[in-house]
Amino acid sequence: MAHTLPRMSDIAIETGRLEMRPLAPGDADALARIASDERVGLKLGLVPCPCSVAEVESWIAAAPAQIDAGTDYLLTVRDKNSGTIIGSAGLDELIEQGVSGREYDLGYWFDPAWWGKGLGRECAMALRDWAFETLRTGGLRASCLMDNQASAHVLEKTGFHYMNTVLKYRPARRRTALVAQFRMDKPRWERCVRRERNTEGVAA
Numbered sequence: 001m002a003h004t005l006p007r008m009s010d011i012a013i014e015t016g017r018l019e020m021r022p023l024a025p026g027d028a029d030a031l032a033r034i035a036s037d038e039r040v041g042l043k044l045g046l047v048p049c050p051c052s053v054a055e056v057e058s059w060i061a062a063a064p065a066q067i068d069a070g071t072d073y074l075l076t077v078r079d080k081n082s083g084t085i086i087g088s089a090g091l092d093e094l095i096e097q098g099v100s101g102r103e104y105d106l107g108y109w110f111d112p113a114w115w116g117k118g119l120g121r122e123c124a125m126a127l128r129d130w131a132f133e134t135l136r137t138g139g140l141r142a143s144c145l146m147d148n149q150a151s152a153h154v155l156e157k158t159g160f161h162y163m164n165t166v167l168k169y170r171p172a173r174r175r176t177a178l179v180a181q182f183r184m185d186k187p188r189w190e191r192c193v194r195r196e197r198n199t200e201g202v203a204a
Contacts, residue, residue, distance in 0.1 A: 003136055005070040008063070013075070015126045018119060020075040020089055023063050027076045028056040030085040034111045042173060043148050044109055070102070070135070077110070077123060086114045089123050091131055094141060101138035104131055120154040125196075128158060132189050139185040145170070146178035159192035160184045 013020040023031075032053045035041055041049025048055055059074055066072035074090040087110035094103045108123045124142075131137045142160055144151035156162070160182035168179045184192075 006067075006134055008067045011067070011073070011075070013126050013130050014080065015122045017080050018086075018123055018126070019078045019080045020123070020126070021078075022067060023056075023060045023074050023076050023088075025057070025060055027085060028053045028060060031076065031088055032056045034085075034087060035109070037112060039112045040109055043145060043151070046171060047109075048171065073104075073135075075127075077108070079114070086111045086119070087123075089127055091127065091135070091137075091140075102135075103139040103141060104135070104137055106131070106140050106142045120151070121157050124154055124158045128184070128189065129193070132186060137186075139183060140189075141184075142182045143179050146180050152180055152182075155182045159188060161188065 008022050011022050032051050032055065035044070035047050035051035035056070036049060038049060041047055041051065063072075063074055066074070071093040072090065074092075075088060076085055077087045077089050078084060079086050087108065089106075089108035091104035091106055094105055106124065106127055108120060108127070110119060110123075128140060131140055140160070141163075142155050144155065146152075146165060152162075161184065163181045163183050165178055165180050167176050169175070170177045170179075
C-alpha cells in the first residue's frame with residue numbers, strides 16, 4: 001500500500017510545552033519580528049536579516065503546495081500554555097536523496113526570550129520522530145554554523161551524528177562561513193528512541 005502524505009489540516013505536532021502547526025497568514029508579523037533579531041538571523045544565516053513581513057508572507061503562500069507535494073513542512077512553533085508564537089521549525093526536502101529514499105533537512109529557530117529552557121531539543125526530538133513515523137523519511141540531516149555551539153549540542157543530544165564541516169555562503173552574514181553538517185538514518189533513530197524510552201522508564 002502506498003504511503004499517504006499528511007494533509008495540511010492534519011498536521012499538529014505537540015510536546016509537553018510546544019505546539020507546531022503549518023504557517024498561517026496571522027503568523028507573519030510575529031515570525032518576521034523574531035527572524036529580524038540579529039541574535040536569531042545571524043545564527044541562521046539563510047533567512048534575510050532583517051526579515052520583512054512580505055518575506056514571511058511568501059513562505060506562507062507557498063506552504064500549501066509544498067505540503068501537498070511532501071517537499072517542505074514549515075511550521076509555526078507556539079508555547080502550548082499561552083499560545084504565544086515563539087519561533088519556527090521545519091523539514092525541507094533535500095535535492096540529493098539518500099539510499100533509503102526521500103530525506104529532509106531539519107531546522108528550527110526561537111525568539112531569544114525563550115532560549116535556555118531546553119525547547120530546542122524538545123522541538124527537534126518531536127520533529128525528528130514525526131519525520132520518521134509520519135513521513136517515513138529515509139533519513140534526516142541538519143546543520144548549524146560552527147560558531148553556534150549551542151545548536152550543535154542540541155543536534156548531538158537529539159541523536160544526530162557529525163558528518164563534516166563545509167564552507168558555505170550565508171546571505172544574512174554577507175560572507176562565507178563554516179557550517180557543521182549532521183545526519184541521522186532510520187536505524188540510528190530507532191536506537192535513539194529505544195534509549196530515550198529506557199531512560200524514561202528508569203527515571204519513572
